[in-house]
Amino acid sequence: MTAALSADRLEVVFDRFRALKGVSLEVQSGESFGLVGESGSGKSTLLRAIAGLAPAASGSITVNGKKLGKRRDKAFYREVQMVFQDPYGSLHPRQTVDRLLQEPLAIHGFADGEKRIQRALDEVGLGTGFRFRYSHQLSGGQRQRVAIARALILEPAILLLDEPTSALDASVQAEVLNLLEDIRRRRKLTFLMVSHDLAIITHMCERLMVMQNGEAVEHLTADDLVERRVSKDYTRNLLRASDGFVRA
Amino acid sequence: MTASHAGPLSRRDWLLSERPASRMQARLGRAYVAWRRFSANRLAFLGLLIIIALLVVAAFANVLAPYSPTFGDLKGSRLLAPSAAHWFGTDDLGRDILSRVIFGSRWTLYVVILVAVIAAPIGLLVGTVAGYAGGWIDAILMRITDIFLAFPKLILALAFVAALGPGIENAVLAIAVTSWPPYARIARAETLTVRNSDYIKAVQLMGASPFRIVLRHIMPLCISSLIVRVTLDMAGIILTAAGLGFLGLGAQPPLPEWGAMIASGRRFVLDQWWVAGAPGFAILFVSLGFNLLGDGLRDALDPRSGDQ
Amino acid sequence: MSTLLEVDDLRVTFPTRTGRIEAVRGVSFSLGRERLGIVGESGSGKSQTGRAIMGLTPPQAEVTASKLAFDGTDLLAASPRDRRAMRGKRIAMILQDPKYSLDPVMSIGRQIVETLRTHEKVGKAEARDRALAMLEAVQIREPARVFDLHPHEVSGGMGQRAMIAMMLIAGPEMMIADEPTSALDVTVQLDVLGILDRLVSERGMGLIFISHDLRLVSSFCDRVIVMYAGKVVEQLKASELGRAQHPYTRGLLNCMPKIGADRHPLPVLDRKPEWAA
Numbered sequence: 114m115t116a117a118l119s120a121d122r123l124e125v126v127f128d129r130f131r132a133l134k135g136v137s138l139e140v141q142s143g144e145s146f147g148l149v150g151e152s153g154s155g156k157s158t159l160l161r162a163i164a165g166l167a168p169a170a171s172g173s174i175t176v177n178g179k180k181l182g183k184r185r186d187k188a189f190y191r192e193v194q195m196v197f198q199d200p201y202g203s204l205h206p207r208q209t210v211d212r213l214l215q216e217p218l219a220i221h222g223f224a225d226g227e228k229r230i231q232r233a234l235d236e237v238g239l240g241t242g243f244r245f246r247y248s249h250q251l252s253g254g255q256r257q258r259v260a261i262a263r264a265l266i267l268e269p270a271i272l273l274l275d276e277p278t279s280a281l282d283a284s285v286q287a288e289v290l291n292l293l294e295d296i297r298r299r300r301k302l303t304f305l306m307v308s309h310d311l312a313i314i315t316h317m318c319e320r321l322m323v324m325q326n327g328e329a330v331e332h333l334t335a336d337d338l339v340e341r342r343v344s345k346d347y348t349r350n351l352l353r354a355s356d357g358f359v360r361a
Numbered sequence: 362m363t364a365s366h367a368g369p370l371s372r373r374d375w376l377l378s379e380r381p382a383s384r385m386q387a388r389l390g391r392a393y394v395a396w397r398r399f400s401a402n403r404l405a406f407l408g409l410l411i412i413i414a415l416l417v418v419a420a421f422a423n424v425l426a427p428y429s430p431t432f433g434d435l436k437g438s439r440l441l442a443p444s445a446a447h448w449f450g451t452d453d454l455g456r457d458i459l460s461r462v463i464f465g466s467r468w469t470l471y472v473v474i475l476v477a478v479i480a481a482p483i484g485l486l487v488g489t490v491a492g493y494a495g496g497w498i499d500a501i502l503m504r505i506t507d508i509f510l511a512f513p514k515l516i517l518a519l520a521f522v523a524a525l526g527p528g529i530e531n532a533v534l535a536i537a538v539t540s541w542p543p544y545a546r547i548a549r550a551e552t553l554t555v556r557n558s559d560y561i562k563a564v565q566l567m568g569a570s571p572f573r574i575v576l577r578h579i580m581p582l583c584i585s586s587l588i589v590r591v592t593l594d595m596a597g598i599i600l601t602a603a604g605l606g607f608l609g610l611g612a613q614p615p616l617p618e619w620g621a622m623i624a625s626g627r628r629f630v631l632d633q634w635w636v637a638g639a640p641g642f643a644i645l646f647v648s649l650g651f652n653l654l655g656d657g658l659r660d661a662l663d664p665r666s667g668d669q
Numbered sequence: 670m671s672t673l674l675e676v677d678d679l680r681v682t683f684p685t686r687t688g689r690i691e692a693v694r695g696v697s698f699s700l701g702r703e704r705l706g707i708v709g710e711s712g713s714g715k716s717q718t719g720r721a722i723m724g725l726t727p728p729q730a731e732v733t734a735s736k737l738a739f740d741g742t743d744l745l746a747a748s749p750r751d752r753r754a755m756r757g758k759r760i761a762m763i764l765q766d767p768k769y770s771l772d773p774v775m776s777i778g779r780q781i782v783e784t785l786r787t788h789e790k791v792g793k794a795e796a797r798d799r800a801l802a803m804l805e806a807v808q809i810r811e812p813a814r815v816f817d818l819h820p821h822e823v824s825g826g827m828g829q830r831a832m833i834a835m836m837l838i839a840g841p842e843m844m845i846a847d848e849p850t851s852a853l854d855v856t857v858q859l860d861v862l863g864i865l866d867r868l869v870s871e872r873g874m875g876l877i878f879i880s881h882d883l884r885l886v887s888s889f890c891d892r893v894i895v896m897y898a899g900k901v902v903e904q905l906k907a908s909e910l911g912r913a914q915h916p917y918t919r920g921l922l923n924c925m926p927k928i929g930a931d932r933h934p935l936p937v938l939d940r941k942p943e944w945a946a
Contacts, residue, residue, distance in 0.1 A: 151854035152825075166562055190568035203559035207581050209387050216577075217567040242380045245387040250379055253711070263563065282710035282881065284938035287924035291934035309855065316926035316935070339929045354855035355928065357888035358862050 115178065117142040117303040118163065118193075118271055123172035125155075125162050125327075132158045134327040135172065142270075145297065145304040147318035147335075149311060149351065155327035156307045157198075160273050163305070164195050176271070191221060194264035198276040200256035204248035210234075210259050211244045217267050233262040237292060254285035258292065265296065272297075274306040278313065290317060311355045315339060323348045398661040405657020411650025419466040428457035430464040430617040440633045450635040452626065458639045461617035465640060468618045469647060472533050472602040473595050479537035481591050484544020489575050489583060491545070492552025503549070509542040514597075515604055522610040529618065532611040536601050540594065547590055551583045585662035592655035596648030603644055619644050673843050673875040674700040674722065677736035681717045681726060692717040692730075694899035700843070704869060704876045706890035706907065708883050708921075714899040715879050719845045722877070723762050724752045739843065758788040761836035765848040767828030771820040777831045778804075778816030781838050788839040803834040807864050826857035830864065837868060843875040851880070862889055883910075883921050895921070898945035917944055 118140040125133035133155045140146040148156040161167040163174055165185040174181045176192055197203035204213060214233060218226040234240060237258040248256055257277060264272060277293065278286040294317065297304055308314050314321050315335045323330040323345070331345050343349055377394070381387040400406055418425060428447075433439075433455030441451040449458035491502040509517070514536075521535035555561055556579070564578050603620025605611035607627075612618030614625070619640040626637030681693040693714040698705070709715040721732045724744065737744045739760065744752065756762075764770045772780055781800040785791060791799070797816075804812035807830040820828055829849060836844065846865065850858040866889065869876045880886050886893055887910045895903040895918045903915040913919050920938040 151856065164566055166565070185568075187568045190566060195563075195566050197559040197563065199559060203563050205560040205564075205578060209381075209384070211384060211387075216564060216569070220567050220569050220573070245381040245384060246379070247387065247391065260563070263567075267567070283883070283921060284710065284924050284940075287926075287935040287937045290926065291937065294934060310926075312926040312928050315928050316932075350856050352928075354859050357884050358859060358866075359888070360866065 115142055116140065116175070117144070117177060118305060119175045120159070120163065121173045121175070123159065123162055123174065124170045125158050125167050126170040127167075132167075132327055133162065136324070136327070136329050137172075138322055138329070140271075140303060140305055142303055143301055144320065145306065145318045147314035147321035148305070148307045148324060149309070149314050149321055150324035150330075151309060151351075153326065154324040156324050157275055158327070159324070160195070160275050160305065160307050164193065164273055165189070187221065190269075191267045192269055193271045193273065194267060194269040195273040195275065196257070196260050196264050196277045199280050200253050200260055201248075201280070203260050204256055206248060209245050209247055210239075210251075213248075213259060213263055214266055217263065221267060229266055233266045236265065236296065237262045252285075253281050254289060257281060257285075257289050261289075261292065261296070265300075268300075269302075271303045271305065274304060276308055277306070279308070279310070286313075293317070311338060311351055323351070395661045399657050402657045402660060404653050405660070408650045408653025408655075408657060411646060412654055415466055415470065415647055415650065418463055419470045422464050422467055426457075426460035426463045428460040430456065430461045431615045432456070440629065440636070442633070443635055449639040450633070452622075452636045453629065458622075458635065461622060462619070462639050462643050465617040465619045465622065465643065466647075468529060468612060468616060469599055469602070469644075472529070472536070473598055473651075475533045476537045476540060476598050477591050477595070479534075480541040481544055481587055483537075484541040485548050485580060485583060485587055487541070488545035488548025488550075489552045489579050492549040493556050493571065493575050493579060499549075502545070506542045506545045509539065510546075512539075514539045515601060518601060518605060519608070519610065522605060527610045527613060529612040529616065532602055532605045535605070536598055540598065543594075544587055544590065547586060548583045551586055552579050555579060555582055585658075589655055589659040589662060592651055592658055595651035595655070599644055599648055599651075672699050672701055673740055674877075675736055675738045676700075676718075676722065677734060679718065679721060679734040679737060680732070681714070681721050682731045682733075683727075684729060684731070691899055693721065696896070696899075696901055698894055698901065698904065700875045700877060702873045702875050703892065704866075704878060704890040706886035706893040707877060707879045707896060708881065708886050708893055709896035710881060710921075712898070713896040715881075715896050716847055718896070719762070719847050719877060719879050723760060723845055724749075724756065725762070754788075757784060757836075757841070758839050759842050761839070761841040761844045763829075763832055763836055763844065763846040763849045766852045767825065767832045768820065770832060771828060771835075773820055776817050776819055777823070777835075781831070781835045784835050785838045800834070800838065803838050804831070806837075806868065807831070807834045808860070809834075824857075825853050826861060829853060829861050833861070833865065833868070837872075840872070841874065843877070844869070845877045845879070847879045848881070849878075850885075851882075858885075883918075884925065900945070902944060915944075916941070 116139045119138065121137050122135040123133055123137070124131065124135050136155065136159055148159060150156045158167055162169050176189065181189065211230065214230045215226060218229060223229060230244070231241065234244060239255065239258050239262070243251070243255065251259065274293070278289050281289060290313065296302065304318070306314065306317055315338050318335055320332065320334050322332050325347050330347050331343065333343065337343060338352070341352060343352065375386065376390045378386065378390060381390055433451065435455045438447070438451045438455045440453055441447055443450040447457050447459065449462060451457055487502050487506065491499040517539045518535040521538060522531050525531040525534065561574065561578060564574055602611055603623065606618045606620025607624040609624065612621045614621065622640040623637045630637045676699065677697045679693055679696045680691065683690045683692060696718055707715045707718060717726070720726050722737070722744070726732050732745065734745060739755070771777070778800055781803060782796045785796050785799060801812045801816060804815055809815050809827065809830055815823065815827065815831065823831065849865070850861050853861060878886060878890055887907045890907050893905055893907050893910065894901050895915065897917050903913060903918045905913060910922065913922065923936045924938055926935060
C-alpha cells in the first residue's frame, strides 16, 4: 500500500505565530483519516497548508509520491479537492449552481461539461431542478451538496474536508455524512477530514490524529477511541466532553 | 380568475421561479427582482424618468428645438424675457435659450458618458488588481491613486486643460483622469473584503489563474457598488464640466454647453436672470435625476440588503 | 414550585413582501425556578420565542399571545420603559457570541459596573467590588486583571464568562440563554455550563436554555421543549428523553453519530408535513 498523502515536519508561521509546529502524517490511499482538536489546534491550518492556501515555512508535502513545490500546478488540483466548513461562504453569491460547476471544467478545459454537470448534480442528490439556482435560493444542506459536487467534478482522488457539517442542523448533517461515505465508497476516494466532534470522526474515519496548539498529541484508530484506549489527558478530556454535561 | 389574467401572472411566476430551468431564466429572474425593488422606490423612479427625458431630448434635439442654437436675431431679439415665442427668453446674441438648453443636453450626455466609460473601467481595474495582488503591486498602484486624490478635482482638471488646451474633448479627458481614483478605492475596498472569502479560495483550489479570478469572480462583485457610485458622481461630473465651461476652459463658444451658457449669462444675471437661470435649472434637474437614480440603484443592487 | 413565567399561545409574525411569515405559531409553556431547554433546528422559532419574551423582536414583527406574564406582570401590556427596566434587572439574556454582545471599546470591568449602576444606586467603589466578586464567581482566575481588559483581548470562553457576569450582576430572577456555548470549544463549553448551572441553582433563578443540541440540553436541563416549524411538538422531562414519543424528537436523537455506535448509513430524518400542521 502506498501513501496517497503525507506531510513531513510541516511548519506554518503567520506573522511570527507558529500555527503548525512540525507536524507529520501519512494517509494511505483509499483511507479516511481524521484530524481532531479544538480551535487553535492547527487542524484546519494543516488542511489548508496541504491545499496550498496556507504557506508552509518548512517541511514537505507529498501527494502520490510526488513532492509538492511552493506553487501547485494544475495537475495537483485534479488530484486534491476541498470542501469548506461554511456552506454560506464557500459559494459565490452572484453565480448560479450551473456557473459554479462550469468554472472548474472551463479552467481545466473539459469538453463534455454538460454531461459532467448532470452527473455531479445527480451524484450529490440534487437533480437538475437546482441547476440554475443562485446560492441564496438553497438551504444550508443543499449548498454543501453543491460544494461537494464542485469538488467532485474534477474527479479528484483525495478530498480534504474542513468541518463539512458543523454549520448544518443535526438532521442535515446525517444526510451529508451519509452522502460523503457513499461517494467515498463508490469512487474509492481518500478522505482527510477535520472536525472538532469526536463522534463524527469515529463515525467517518478509520484512523485519526489528535492535535493541540499546532502539534500532534497522539495517533489513534477509531476503535481505540470507542474502547477509550487513549494515553493522553488531552484526548481523555475531549472524550469526556463529548459525553455531554455531567452535574458535579 | 379569467383567462386574460393568466398570461401576465404566469410570466411573473416564471420570472420568480425558485427552480429556473435555464441560464436565461435565472438571469432574467434576478434582474426582475432588482427591478421590482427599484421601482418600488418612487423617488428613484422619478430620477429614472428625468434621465430618460434627458436621453429623449438629446436624441430628438433637432425636432424639439424651435430655433437654431447657434444663430440668433441680433437685431430684433436680444435679451428678450420669456414669452410665448421664446419660452426661456433669448440671450445677448439673440439666440433662443430653450433651443440652446435642448442642444446643450447632448453635450452634457457626451461628457457624462465619456467620463463614465473612461474613468470607471480604469478605477475598477486598478482597484481590483491592487486589492487582489497585495504587496508591492498594491503599494505602487495605491500611491499613484493617492497622488491623484491629493489634489482638489477641479484644480487638477484645470491643470490638465491648461496643459492640453481648452475644448470640450480635453475637458472630458481631464475630468476622467481626475475622477477614477475614488472608483479604484471603492473597488479595492470591496476586493479586500472578498479576497479571503471561502468562495474565492474555492476558485483558487480549482486552479484558476489570478487573472481569471480578478476578471470573472471579483470584478462582477465590485460592479454594482461602482455603478451606484458612478451614477451618484454624474451630478458632480456635470458640475465640474459646467465649472470648466464657466471658467472658459471647457466648451468654446458658440457650443451650447450649459456651464458655458451660465458663464456668459453671468453679466446680466441681475437684470436678465433667465439667461443664466435656464441652463442653471437644467443642470439642477439633471443632477437631481442622477442622484435619485443612484440612491435607488444602491437600494436595488446592494447585495447586503438581502436577496429576496 | 412558584411560576415565574407563563406563556400561552405566543405568536410572532413577520410581514414580508411575499406575505406574512409566522416564525412562532402558538407556543405555550410555563417556567418555574428550573432549567428549561428549548430545542429545535434552524427555523424552528426557538430563538424568536426567546426574543419575544425578552422584548427584542424586530419592530416590524407582530407579537401576540393570550398570556405572556412574568411574575404576574403582563409583558405585552407593559410600556417600553417598564420593559427596559425589567430587562437586565429582572430578566437577563445571554447570546451566542460574546464578541457581538460586548461593547468592543469599553473594558469588561466598566461594562459590568455600568450595568450594575443603571439598575441599582451604588457607589463607584462598591460597584467595582461587586463586579470583581462577580468575575470571581464565574471562575475567572485573575478578576482584577480581566477587569481592565477589552473584549478583544480575551478568549471566547473568557468573553462568555464575562458576559454571564455582566448579566448576573443585577441579580435577575430569570435568564434566557440563546445558544450560549455554541461558539465555544467542547471542553470550554462544559466549564461555562458548569458555572451557569451552579449560579442558577444557588440563586434560584429560572433559566431558559435555547439550543440546537438535543443531547447537550438533555444533559443540562430539567425539562425540554422540542420545537418544529414554530410549534411545540413535544414537552418532556430531560431524564425521559429516551422515551420520547414524537417521531421528530426521536429522529433528532437518532441521527447524530455516537462514539461506539456503528451505524452506516446514519438514520436520517424523514420529515412529515403533518408535523408542521
